[in-house]
Amino acid sequence: MSDSPNTNNSPSTGSPSNLDELRETIDQLDTDILRLISERAACAQRVAKVKLTHDKGTVFYRPEREAQVLRRIMSLNPGPLDSEEMARLFREIMSACLALEQPIKVSYLGPEGTFTQQAALKHFGESAVSLPMAAIDEVFREVEAGAVNYGVVPVENSTEGVVNHTLDSFMDSSIRICGEVVLRIHHHLLVADTTRRDKVSRIYSHPQSFAQCRKWLDAHFPHAERVPVASNAEAAKLVKTEWHSAAIAGDMAAKLYGLTPLTEKIEDRPDNSTRFLIIGNQDVPRSGDDKTSLVVAMRNQPGALHDLLEPFHRHQIDLTRLETRPSRSGVWNYVFFIDFKGHHEDPQVAAMLEEVRLRAAEVKVLGSYPQGVL
Incomplete structure (x- = not known):
């Protein structure tokens, strides 16, 4: 009887065979995906032809339709990819198909x-x-x-x-x-290849980014000069030619200008x-999960804010944002920007808006639109 190992029972012998089978399965799945994406793209082209047949000035991109498709994909997603990642992949497919109709x-x-x-x-x-x-x-x-x-x-x-x-x-x-x-x-502290990292004495960024990273900068670069510029991208561009400076910017600016993160995610709040x-120029139909934005001018009188908000409460409309701005016309003292859940065509929203119009000096619906999916 031979003393040589039994290769048929060796754990390593099954691995290449199984790996080859898995690779064949992946190749077949890739072929299926390719065929289905091509079929979807061809269908998108047919949709464009139908639209143009009925209306030469048709709108190809429909925000409410895209939101409905992405929500459906997320609800059907079985995993293991998380729902947002799956929706992101489908958005790219939809973007490419839409470009066939009209970029x-x-x-x-x-x-x-x-x-x-x-x-x-x-x-x-x-x-x-x-x-x-x-x-x-x-x-x-x-x-x-x-x-x-x-x-x-x-x-x-x-x-x-x-x-x-x-x-x-x-x-x-x-x-x-x-x-x-x-x-x-996510803000990163970016440097160029020529930067002497121990000699950074100047940091460029947009003023808001400085504000969002203030505590980190105070702790790590308290003596560096903070130079505000028009954008983080401009900050990244400036750093490219200097040896003693850094920029606060994001991944896209780092990639575009060939910079390296000295420290990543320096924002003070992780949920920033x-x-x-x-x-755009058109109204958006209901998607089933919408927001509406208004600008409302109120007269300068006692109880004006209460009069404005009371119909929202009574009709159970969920406000998500309320901001006050000084009137640029000088006619009215109070100008309010309001976001709330719902579409202006929803019956309860329409009834609420009618009451607000009776109480306000001016009401302007800025738009109803799908709530952000991603």
Whole structure:
């Protein structure tokens, strides 16, 4: 009887065979996925033809329809991928298919590498054509002029509060809010290859990012000069040419400008997030899980705020945000920006709005839109 090992019973002999079988299974699944994505893309092309047959000025991107599809995918997801990751994959498929019908042009608060661009790509997918603008009012103008289909602007941060410039831009504009996207904001301290890391004496960033990282900076770089700039992307660009400076910015800016994180996630609050609004020129039908935004001007009289909010309470409308801004016209003292759950076409919401119009000097519905899915 031979003393050589029994190779048939060796644990290692079964592994290559099983691995080959698993790889064959993966190859077959990839083939199936490829075929199904191609079938979906072809169906999207047929949808475009049907739309164009009935209306030459048709709108190809439907925010409410996309939200319904993504919610359905998340509800059906069996795992092991989590529901948000699965929805993100489907959003990219939908973005690529939509580009076959008509590529979406989106303006955003630039320059390239900002969190606003990241929010635009998160909402519309990588197949959208994104165009940076130098200021928030330029984003509004591009959308109003029809040069782009949609715009993306920041509206509030969980740490620093509202972006007043965005709210003020709505007061004189006919633009509608078509959607929202919430982005977790992670700030990194970035340096270039030429940076002498032990000699960092200057840090560039947007003022809001400095505010969101104030405690960390006080503890780790108390003597470094903090230089505010127009955007974190601009901060990253400046650091590229200096040996003694660093920038506070995110992953997209780091990748775009070839910088390396000296320290990651330096924001003071781990739940730091920013909400962005999607702006466009059309009303959005109900999706089944919606928000509405209003701007309301009230007369300067005792009990004005109570008179404004009482119909919301009585009709059991859930307010999610209430902000006060000074009136730029000088006619009314109080201007309120209000977000609440529901669509303006919902019966209880319509009844509430009718009462508010009777009590207010002016009411302007900025838009009803799907609540952010991702």
